[in-house]
Amino acid sequence: MTDLPNYTVRVSLRAKCVRLSLSVEDGLEVVIPANYDLLKIPELIQKKQDWIARNQDKLDAREAFFQSQAPDQLPTCIKLRSLNEEWQIEYQQIAHKSDHKSGTIRIKEINNQLQLVVVGNIADIESCKAIIKQWLLQKAEKHLFSWLHKVSISTNLPYRTTTIRSQKTLWGSCSSDRNISLNYKLLFLEANVVEYVLLHELCHTIQMNHSARFWKLVSNFEPNYKALDKSLNQAWQIVPAWLDFC
Ligand SMILES: [Zn+2]
Structure with missing residues (x-):
């Protein structure tokens, strides 16, 4: 039996x-009827490990999402899952006379x-956010660009050009003349999910729709x-919300 997660037991009449x-407030709780045999609990938890892990992930994602819902605060950390990088951000107030104009951050x-x-x-929060967003766009x-190029070579699916965009609800797109645009927010997602988006857009260079033939092509590679x-549909939750206020 593998290590069991911490849990509490509550008897409910x-x-x-x-x-x-499973909740943020109470963690993992086993609710049992009055006559339930306590000795059965470890085995039950063992059996439910997948359910627990799945729901813990959901909770973590939601927590991260709510943590980031503070548009008036500057971020102190940026987690770029795709690159496995966690950047710490420090702010230094410098108020020279010449720094009063915009563009001085x-x-x-x-x-x-x-x-x-x-x-x-740094009291100018909007400008601070804007410059961090600029840094993210460059990143x-x-x-x-090079990631897409690599996937294009390995799948033998050529494209024409790439652009980085800042879209709210679109991860990527591919035009009929094979120009691919990618959302810079992909940086926040897990690498395997980003890889899937790149593959998805490259497959659109052959099939411009989401037909059965398109998915067949995708499934050949992935x-x-x-x-x-599916995880892409939920991935918006891990993109810091402050970016949408820029
Ligand atoms: Zn598509």
């Missing part, structure tokens, strides 16, 4: 059968420490495409 509940990378320093009039160009497509 109304419960007719045993059930598990600068961003510096301290690369080997994965650290960003935003320098200038997306640097990584997503048999697990259904699960990846």
Whole structure:
């Protein structure tokens, strides 16, 4: 038996059968009817490991989403899952006379420490966010262009050009003349999900629709495409909400 997660047991007089509940407030809770045999609980939890893991992931994603719902606050950390990088952000207030005009906020990378320093009039929250977004757009160009190129070569699906876009609800698109656009927010997603988006758009260079033939083509390269497509639908939750206020 593998290690069991922590849990608490609650006896409920109304419960007719045993059930598990998972919440941010209470963690994993086993709710049992009054006459339930406590010795059965470890085995029950063992059997429900998949359910627990799946729901824990959902909770974590939702937590991260709500944590980021503070549009008035500046982010102190940026987690780029696709690159396996977690950047810390520091803010330094410098208010020289010449810094009162707009465009005076600068961003510096301290690369080997994965650290960003935003320098200038940091009371100007909107400008700070805008400059971080600018940094993200450049980062997306640097990584997503070469990534798409690599997938294109390995699948033998050529395209014409790529652009990085800042869209709210679209991860990527492919035009009829094989120009692919990619959302810079892909940087926040897991690498296998990004890889799937790149493949998906490249398959549109052959099939411009979501027909059975399109999915057949996708599945030739990625048999697990259904699960990846599903996680993509929920992936918006892990993109920091403050970016949509830029
Ligand atoms: Zn599509």
